[in-house]
Structure formats: structure tokens, C-alpha cells
Amino acid sequence: MPKKPVGIxxxxxxxxxxxxxxxxxxxxxxxxxxxxxxxxxPAPPKPKPVLQEPRQYPFWTCQSEVDRQAAACLSKILxxxxxxxxxxxxxxxxxxxxxxxxxxxxxxxxxxxxxxxxIQQVLSKTTLLSVEQLQPxxxxxxxxxxxxxxGCRIKGKAEKAIFGLKAELQEYLQDVLTEAGVEHVDExxxxxxxxxxxxxxxxxxxxxxxxxxxxxxxxxxxxxxxxATLGNKATVDELLPDVLxxxxxxxxxxxxxxxxxxxxxxxxASCLPAHALAAxxxxxxxxxxxxxxxxxxxxxxxxxxxxxxxxxxxxxKRLDRLxxxxxxxxxxxxxxxxxxxxxxxxxxxELREVRGVILDPSCSGSGTCHSRMDHLLPSKGQAxxxxxxxxxxxxxxxQTKALRHALTLPKLERLVYSTCSIHDVENxxxxxxxxxxxxxxxxxxxxxxxxxxxxxxxxxxxHHHLIKVDPEKDNTDGxxxxxxxxxxxxx
Numbered sequence: 001m002p003k004k005p006v007g008i009x010x011x012x013x014x015x016x017x018x019x020x021x022x023x024x025x026x027x028x029x030x031x032x033x034x035x036x037x038x039x040x041x042p043a044p045p046k047p048k049p050v051l052q053e054p055r056q057y058p059f060w061t062c063q064s065e066v067d068r069q070a071a072a073c074l075s076k077i078l079x080x081x082x083x084x085x086x087x088x089x090x091x092x093x094x095x096x097x098x099x100x101x102x103x104x105x106x107x108x109x110x111x112x113x114x115x116x117x118x119i120q121q122v123l124s125k126t127t128l129l130s131v132e133q134l135q136p137x138x139x140x141x142x143x144x145x146x147x148x149x150x151g152c153r154i155k156g157k158a159e160k161a162i163f164g165l166k167a168e169l170q171e172y173l174q175d176v177l178t179e180a181g182v183e184h185v186d187e188x189x190x191x192x193x194x195x196x197x198x199x200x201x202x203x204x205x206x207x208x209x210x211x212x213x214x215x216x217x218x219x220x221x222x223x224x225x226x227x228a229t230l231g232n233k234a235t236v237d238e239l240l241p242d243v244l245x246x247x248x249x250x251x252x253x254x255x256x257x258x259x260x261x262x263x264x265x266x267x268x269a270s271c272l273p274a275h276a277l278a279a280x281x282x283x284x285x286x287x288x289x290x291x292x293x294x295x296x297x298x299x300x301x302x303x304x305x306x307x308x309x310x311x312x313x314x315x316x317k318r319l320d321r322l323x324x325x326x327x328x329x330x331x332x333x334x335x336x337x338x339x340x341x342x343x344x345x346x347x348x349x350e351l352r353e354v355r356g357v358i359l360d361p362s363c364s365g366s367g368t369c370h371s372r373m374d375h376l377l378p379s380k381g382q383a384x385x386x387x388x389x390x391x392x393x394x395x396x397x398x399q400t401k402a403l404r405h406a407l408t409l410p411k412l413e414r415l416v417y418s419t420c421s422i423h424d425v426e427n428x429x430x431x432x433x434x435x436x437x438x439x440x441x442x443x444x445x446x447x448x449x450x451x452x453x454x455x456x457x458x459x460x461x462x463h464h465h466l467i468k469v470d471p472e473k474d475n476t477d478g479x480x481x482x483x484x485x486x487x488x489x490x491x
Contacts (some may be wrong), residue, residue, distance in 0.1 A: 004467050008331055010450045011195060018053070020257055022297035024046070040082055040094075041426035044162065045137065050346065058132075058133060059133055059134070059138070060133045060134055060135075060138060060156060060157045060158035060161070061077075061138065061156070061158065062138055062141060062142060062152075062156070062158060062159070063154040063155060063156040063158075063159060064152060064153070064154060064466060065100065065101070066101050066104045066105055067106055067108060067141050067142065067145060069094075069100075069105045070094070070099075070105050070109045070112065070141050071135070071137045071138045071140075071141045072137070073090070073093040073094045073105065073109045074094055074109055074113070074137040074140060074141060075135065075136075075137035076088070076215065077090060077093065077109075077377070078115070078136070078137065078378070079200075079487065081377045081378060081379045083229055089371075089372045089373065089445060090106075090109060090113070090372070090376070091106070091371070091372075091373065092112065094106035094109045094110075095110075095253055102251070102254070103156060103251050103254055108141065108144070108145075108149070110373060110376060111144060111148070111149065112140050112141050112144040113373070113376035113377070114189055114376055115144055115147075115148055115185070115189065116140060116376075116378065117188070118173070118176060118185055118188055118189075119140050119143050119144060119147070120140075122147070122169055122176055123139060123140075123141065123143060123174050125167065125172040125175070126169070126172070127166040128161065128162060128165070131161065133157070133158075134158055134161060138158050139158070139162065140197075142159055142162045142163075143162055143169065146162060146163060146166060146169060147170065147173055147174055148185070149167060158381045163322050164173070169318075173185070176188075178313070181300075184307045194249035194251060197248055197370070197475040197476060198246060198247065198248055198475060199245070199246040199247065199248065199249070199250040199252060200243055200244065200245055200246070200265075200266065200267055200268045200271075200476070201243070201244050201246065201252060201258070201263040201265055201266065202239070202242055202243055202244075202263070202264040202266045202271055202294075202298060202303060203242045203243075203244060203262070203264075203422050204261055204263065204264050204297070204329050204330070204332060205265060205301040205304075206297075206300065206301045206329060206330045206338075207261055207262045207329070207330055208257075208262040209259075209387055210236065210241065210242055210244075211291060213244070213257065213262060213263065214231075214236075214244075216231070216257060216262075216376075217230070217231030217232075217234050217244075217257070218231045218232050219231075220256075224256055227255070227256075230246070230250065230417070231435065232248060233247055233250075234246055237268060239451070239452070240268065240271050240272070240275055242271075242301075243266075243271050244263070245266055245268075245467060252265060253265070257458060261328045261329050261330060264294065264297070264329065265290055266294050266298070267371060267476050267477050268474075268475075268476040269367070269474075269476040269477040269478070270294055270295065270420070270477065270479075271298060271471050272418065272448075272449075272467065272469070272479060272481050273295050273298075273358055273360060273416045273418045273481060274295055274298035274299045274301075274302055275302075275448070275449075276416045276418075276449070276467070276481050276483050277299060277302075277357075277358060277414060277416045277483075278354050278414065278448070279299060279302055279307060279355070279356045279414075280307075280355070281303065281304060281306045281307060282303075282305075282306045282354040283303055283307045283356050284306050284307065284308050284310065284353045284354050284355055284356075284360070285299050285303060285307065285308070285309045285310070285355070285356040285357070285358065286310045286311075286312070286351065286354045286356070286357045286409070287309055287310070287311045287357075287358045287360075287475075288300065288312060288314070288341040288357060288358065288359045288360075288361070288402060288406055288407075289312070289313060289341060289359065289360060289361045289362065289402070290311035290312055290313050290319075290322055290336065290350075290358075291311075291313040291318030291320065291321055291322040292313065292318060292321045292322055292325060293311070293322035293325040293326060293334075294308055294325070295358055295360055296311045296322060296325075296326070296331070296334060296336075296358075297325055297326060297329045297331045297334070299356075299358060300326070300331040300333050300334050301329075301331065303333070304333075305333060307332075307333060308333045308335065309331075309333060309334045309335070310324075310335050310337070310350070310351070310354065311334055311336045311337070312336075312337055312338075312339045312340075312341050312344070313336075313338065313339075314338065314339060314340040314341070315338075317349070319336060319337075319338050322336050323336050339345035339403065340405075341402060342401060342402060342405055343477075344405075346405065346406075346408045346409045346410070346412055347408075351409060352410060352411065353411060354409050354411060354412060354470045355411060355412065355413045355414070356412070356413065356414050356415070356416075357406045357412060357414075357415040357416070358416050359402060359403060359406050359415060359416065359417050359418070360416075360417075360418045360419065361398060361399045361402050361419070362395060362398065362399075362424060363395055363399065363419040363420060363421040363426050364391065364392060364421045364436070365420055365421065366420075366421050366422045366423055366478065367419075367420040367421055367422045367469070367471060367477045367478020367479055367480075368381050368420050368477045368478070369471075369478075370477065371477050384435040385483060392425045392426060393425065394424055394426050395426055396426050396429065396430055399417075399419070399426060399430045400430050400434060402431045403415075403417055403430060403431075403434050404434050404437065407434065407437070407438050407443065408441070412486060413485070413486050414483065414484070414485050414486070415443070415483070415484040416428070416481060416482070416483050417431065417481070417482045417483075417484070418479065418481045418482070419478055419479070419480050420477055420478065421478070421480060422471075422478040422480075424459060424479070426462060427456070427466075427468075427480040427482075428456050428459040428463065428466065429456050429459060431445070431456075431466065431482045432459060432460035435460060435461070435462075438484055442486045442487050443484040443487075444462070444484070444485060444487070445462035445465040445466070445482060445483065445484060445485075446465055446483050446484075446485040447464075447465045447483075448467065448481065448483045449467055452467055454467070454469065454470055454473070454474070455467070455468060456468055456480075456482075465483070466480070466481070466482050467479075467480065467481035467482075468480055
């Protein structure tokens with residue numbers, strides 16, 4: 001037999017050497033594998049993974065983030081308005097912390113609401129609102145962008161559905177104008193146009209003086225030099241020395257002095273009660289219905305470190321907001337407690353030393369229609385007269401009871417009763433209801449702002465001491481302030 005060549009033998013040896021020996025114990029080591037010979041039953045087959053269907057979103061959304069967030073705000077606003085609930089305001093929704101492009105979202109939300117009566121008439125001539133996947137708020141925002149806005153650069157299903165009817169929608173818009181007997185859509189919006197007011201901000205004296213605030217605004221640090229133009233437009237209010245005025249439409253929400261708590265975004269009218277109280281250094285002040293806390297922190301700033309403020313609110317969520325505001329403004333002299341003011345014992349040790357009271361109870365809010373942008377809501381002016389009268393009477397009953405209760409504090413020297421209402425039933429008539437009892441306790445009405453031009457209605461003695469703020473004439477929220485001062489001999 002011929003011998004194999006040496007080269008082949010060497011190759012076979014190398015191959016044999018490179019092969020790994022077979023592991024004969026592998027099956028035995030792994031008892032999970034079936035071994036019929038060893039008596040192990042076969043393991044059940046592993047279930048095949050179930051493929052998850054991609055989540056299906058039933059509603060179409062706006063592709064633009066600004067339009068999407070504006071539609072979300074609009075949906076909440078319209079739902080609250082339809083249910084006759086005083087929910088969050090347009091500003092609080094469109095300028096909330098999670099909103100990225102606040103100014104743009106706020107503008108689109110307000111503009112859509114402004115044009116909403118016309119948009120609804122146009123869409124009623126189509127079948128778009130019957131499309132199940134197209135929510136009304138989304139349809140309203142996209143239709144606004146199509147007919148009156150800047151259009152939509154990115155188009156999803158919602159945009160395509162509406163822009164696909166562009167010619168028809170423009171034709172229907174013209175039909176609406178013709179039916180109304182006007183040539184331009186602006187003629188239909190006069191009721192939805194409100195006068196612009198100056199933007200106001202209160203200087204938080206717990207963190208910065210007015211002079212320091214103005215110096216920062218007019219000559220900001222290098223990294224904020226672009227804000228100097230705005231700062232040079234700031235002026236100090238003639239009546240309230242810690243209130244700054246900025247041009248109408250100024251957006252201060254992201255301003256460094258606002259984000260660090262040195263400036264508080266607050267209407268001029270809302271700053272009146274703390275100044276009207278004229279609390280003395282070292283006073284203990286009680287804020288009866290304190291949340292959300294702008295007036296509370298204002299009083300805390302005016303009484304300073306030597307004084308203190310007891311703040312009460314019965315709603316735990318609102319109280320949490322008050323505490324957060326107090327912490328943000330550095331108002332460490334506020335003691336916030338959850339309690340129903342009417343249930344408090346006015347002669348208790350805790351309240352015995354109270355010298356001043358801010359009583360700004362729940363009210364109709366009728367003076368804040370402009371700042372709340374209520375003039376844009378579909379329900380504007382639709383409330384039934386009887387229903388509204390009943391609501392006002394219920395509010396007035398609570399306000400009267402709270403005022404009577406507060407006046408019984410044993411060492412009380414000065415009390416400010418205020419509302420953001422323009423209704424006499426919540427204002428002059430509440431004061432009139434308790435005036436005789438107040439006089440028996442040694443109180444009289446006094447004038448906190450002698451230079452203020454507008455006074456209370458002549459429905460009670462001393463009406464000329466009452467402060468009325470007219471939203472149309474005073475460029476701020478409608479407001480009412482009454483101050484009760486106890487005679488020194490009665491203290």
C-alpha cells in the first residue's frame with residue numbers, strides 16, 4: 001500500500017489538533033434539555049414573542065408644536081367655559097412653565113379665540129367638524145392659520161384635511177362677510193378687541209430695592225445687555241412706589257428679575273390692598289383668604305422682618321401654591337395654615353396680637369375680565385340674569401359674614417376689605433351691611449388714597465372714602481377697596 005505524502009500527514013495532524021473535543025456531558029449538565037434516555041420529560045416550548053401593535057392615536061394633532069400647544073390650551077379653555085367653571089385663565093395656560101414658545105402659543109391661542117365666531121361659521125358650512133379624528137380645537141387653530149395666520153409649513157393629517165378645502169373655506173369666509181354686510185373680517189371682531197394696558201410688575205422689597213431694580217433694568221449685566229432697551233422704558237407708578245410700569249404687550253415671564261423673584265408680575269389694582277393697609281413695623285397681619293399669595297407676599301415685604309403675616313386658606317392645593325410663592329419671594333415671615341377663616345377663634349392666643357387684616361374673599365372676578373381675557377370667550381354676556389344674580393347674592397353673603405368675623409379681632413387696628421369685582425352687591429352693599437356693627441366696635445371708614453379720582457356709589461354714609469377702580473379708565477383690573485380704621489381710644 002502506498003504511503004501518503006508527508007505533507008498530507010502533517011496537514012491532517014494539524015486539523016485533528018485544532019478540533020475541540022466533543023463534550024459528552026453537555027446534555028447531562030443541562031437538565032433543562034430533554035433527555036428521553038435519562039427519563040427527563042421534554043421542556044414545554046417557549047412561547048413566541050407577541051408582536052405589539054404600534055399605539056394608535058385616535059385623534060389627529062397639529063404638526064407645529066406651537067399650534068399643538070395652542071390647541072391644547074384652547075380645548076381646556078372652551079371646556080371650562082362651556083361648563084361655566086372659572087378654570088385657569090388663558091394666560092395661565094398659554095404661559096405655563098411647560099410651554100416652550102410662550103409668546104407664540106399665547107398669541108395663537110388669543111387670535112384663534114378672537115376669530116372663533118367667524119371660524120365656527122365657516123366650518124359649519126363644511127363637514128370637517130364631523131370627522132371623528134379631528135378635534136374641534138385642532139380644527140379651529142388650523143383654520144385660523146389658514147385663513148388669518150401664517151399658514152402651516154409642516155402638514156400632517158389634520159392640516160391636509162383642512163388645507164385640502166382651502167378654496168372652499170376662503171369662499172365660505174366671503175359668504176359669511178356678505179351675510180353680515182361687511183367687507184372685512186375685522187368689522188366682525190370689534191367686540192373681541194380689548195384695549196392694551198401697561199404691563200405692571202411689583203418690586204419685591206424683600207430681595208431688592210426699587211432703586212436697585214431700576215439700576216439693573218437700565219444697566220443690566222453683560223450677559224443681559226439686550227434687555228437694557230426694555231429697562232429704559234420702565235417707570236415708577238405715581239401712586240404705588242414699588243410698582244413699575246412697562247409698555248403694553250411687554251413679555252416679562254422669562255426676565256431674569258422675574259425668574260429670581262425680584263420682580264413679581266402683579267396688576268396695579270392687586271397691589272392696592274397692601275398699601276391701603278399701611279401696616280406699621282412689627283405688626284402681626286392676618287390674610288384671611290390668602291391663596292395664591294400675591295397680596296400676602298406684598299404685605300410681608302412691607303412689614304419687613306420685624307412683622308409677620310398669618311395666612312389662611314381652606315383649600316390644600318391653593319395653600320401649597322401660597323407656600324411656594326412665599327418661598328420663591330423669600331417671605332420667611334409668612335406663617336401659612338390650612339383653615340377655614342370663618343371657623344377661627346378671633347380671641348385665641350394665636351390671633352390675639354393681630355393688628356391688621358387683609359380680607360380679599362372669593363368674588364365674582366367681574367373686574368378681571370380683561371386680564372383673564374374673558375372677552376374672548378364664547379359665553380361672554382350669555383349668563384342668565386337670574387342665575388348671575390343668585391350667584392352674586394351667595395358670594396355677598398359669604399363676604400359679609402367674613403367681614404363681620406374679621407372685625408371682632410380684639411386688637412385689630414386697621415382692616416382692608418377688597419374685591420376684584422365691579423358689582424355694588426359685593427362692594428358697597430357688603431360694607432353697608434356691617435357698617436353699623438363696625439362703628440359700635442369703634443371702626444370708621446377712612447380714605448387710603450386721597451388722590452384717587454373714583455369713589456364708591458352713594459349707597460351708604462362715608463361712600464366717598466371707598467376706592468373704585470374702573471378698568472376702562474384706569475388701565476388695570478376693576479377693583480374695590482374699603483378701609484376700616486379703629487379709633488385709638490377703642491383699641
